[in-house]
Each structure stands twice: as C-alpha cells, then as structure tokens.
Amino acid sequence: MIDIENSIKLFSQYVNNYDISNPKILSKYKHTFRVMENSKVIAKELGLNNEDVDLAMLIGLLHDIGRFEQAVKFDSYGAHVPFDHAKYGVEVLKKDNYIDEFIVNKRIQDIVLTAVNNHNKYCIDEGLDDRTLLFCKIIRDADKLDILNKEVTEEFNFSNSTISDDIYDFFVNKELVDDKKVQTDLDFELRHMAFIFDINFNCTYEIIKNKNIIDKVFDRFIEINSNEKEKLKKIKNMLNNYIEGEINVR
Numbered sequence: 001m002i003d004i005e006n007s008i009k010l011f012s013q014y015v016n017n018y019d020i021s022n023p024k025i026l027s028k029y030k031h032t033f034r035v036m037e038n039s040k041v042i043a044k045e046l047g048l049n050n051e052d053v054d055l056a057m058l059i060g061l062l063h064d065i066g067r068f069e070q071a072v073k074f075d076s077y078g079a080h081v082p083f084d085h086a087k088y089g090v091e092v093l094k095k096d097n098y099i100d101e102f103i104v105n106k107r108i109q110d111i112v113l114t115a116v117n118n119h120n121k122y123c124i125d126e127g128l129d130d131r132t133l134l135f136c137k138i139i140r141d142a143d144k145l146d147i148l149n150k151e152v153t154e155e156f157n158f159s160n161s162t163i164s165d166d167i168y169d170f171f172v173n174k175e176l177v178d179d180k181k182v183q184t185d186l187d188f189e190l191r192h193m194a195f196i197f198d199i200n201f202n203c204t205y206e207i208i209k210n211k212n213i214i215d216k217v218f219d220r221f222i223e224i225n226s227n228e229k230e231k232l233k234k235i236k237n238m239l240n241n242y243i244e245g246e247i248n249v250r
Contacts, residue, residue, distance in 0.1 A: 002054040004061075007102050011061050015068060024071040028064055031146060036060035038142035045203035046138075058102060059115045059139045065089040086120045115139045122176060137200035144195040145204055151192055151217045156224050161186035163231050170194055171235045174242060186225060193217065196239050205247050214239045 011032070018025050039060035043053040066089030073083065090113050093099040099109050111132050118124050118136045120143075128136065166181040167190055176198050177191035196214075199205055208214070218236035222229050 001051070002058050002103055002108075004054055004057055007058055007061055010101050011065070014065065018068045018072065022071065025068055028067045028071070031150075032061060032064055034146045034149075035063060035139075035142045038145045039138055041207070042138050042141055042145075042201060042203060046201065055108060055111065056135060056138050056142075059112055059119075059135055060142055062089065062093065062102070062112065063116050063119045063139050063143060065092050065116070084120075086117050090117045111135050119143055140198070141200050141204040144199065145207060147192050148195060148208060148213050148217070149211065151189065152213060152220070154189075156185075156189060156220070158185035158189065159224055160227070161225060163187065163190065163228050167191070168231060168235070171238050174238075186221075186228065189221070190235070193235070193239060196242060199246070202247060205243050209243055209247065214243070 015025070015029050020026055020029065036057050037060075039056040040053055043056035048056065064085065066085035066087070069088060069092075070083045070085050093102075093113060093116065099112065103109055103112065112135075114125070114128065114132050115135045116139075119139045124133065124136050124140070161184045164181065164183045164187050167177060167183075167187045170177045170181075171190075171194060174197050175194070177187075177194045179191065182188050182191055193214075196208070199208070214236055218232055218239075222232050225232070
C-alpha cells in the first residue's frame, strides 16, 4: 500500500536539503505537486482503482526528484544542460534503497523507477509490459499538461525573436521538436507547444481543450511578437485541429 501523505512528507524532507528560497528550487517543488494532481486526475479519468491512482500520484511526486540537484549544479533547467534529471532521479531513489521509504513492494518499485526514468525522454522505452507502459504514459501526460498550462501565465521575452524554419517544419509534420534544432527564444517556447503531438490519452486532450490552453498561449505569443503573427496563427490552428482530430478518433 502507498501512503501518499507520508510520501509527501518524505519528499518535502528531501527538498528541504536544498535552499527552498531559490526560485528554481521552489518552482520545481510547486511543479511537482501540480503534476501529482494531474496524475491523479488522469488516472481517475482512466477508471483506475484507488491503489493505482495512488501509484500514479507517487510517480508524479517523484518524477522530478533529480531536478533539485540540477539547479544546484547548473543553475539552469535548460535543454542545453548536460544533465539527465530523470536518470539522476532514479539514482537518488536507488541510493541506500531510499525508495523503500516510499514503497516496499519491489514490483511497484520497478514501475516507479521506470516511469521516472522515461518521463522526460523523446519516446518511451520499447519492450515494457502493459502495466508499466500505462504509468509511463500517465506521468508523461501529467508532466506535459502542467508545462503547457504554465505557458498561459509564464513571463516571456521574445518580442524580436523569430521562428526557425526547422522548428516550423516540426509542427507541419506533427512531430516533437528536436532540442538540437532550437535556435531562438521563440523556438524554445514553441518546443513546449509541440508536446501536443506526444499526448497519450483522450482525457488529457479534453483537459487541454476545455482549458483553452492553445488559444490562450498563442494569443499571448502573438501579442508579444507581432512580427511572427502569421506563422504563430498557423501553428495555433495546426494544434487545435490536431487536438480535435485526436479527440474524434479515440
């Protein structure tokens, strides 16, 4: 059995080893709980039982445990940083069997570790069993959902930035953005919006649609950067049409 309240206490104790007044530490601490809540919502929408809902929440709680060390070492969460926070998070949980404090069942531990390791990858590892794959998909959706939603209120500074041809082509081809192709500040923000092409569940698309996330984000983008207005409008329409199409066929 997973004790979510105790797990939250343990996680908070871990984060207290870092400077919570550091904005980067605090932002990931808050992000963690939003992702945990997203995981809960998605798991319930999928009709999972209470124990599996708790498991989804635990994975959400632990998915970014490697981020705090990244903030200390690099003072950045940028894609350019040579630090795989998911891989490091697995190391944290394995060290001195720390994961035992959250859950003692070894099979469940394997699911947690695999989901944490896969949450930030370009694609999920092949060959996973159906149950493990399910929780990998839940955490990826829950994480992306928070990142997308955060774009609605995020502070931006790309008034004179441009959209690279390569980045625009990723949207045309309905693909995730390759971080190595990012050249401008606007490219960097748009890479997040391409997460739409890697959502796993209909209920996640429904949340994105009901929150009107795409329109809200792109209206802000256009307000900040009118120079790329036409391309931004086209990308917005591509994403909205894609979401509608996925909802209708699932």
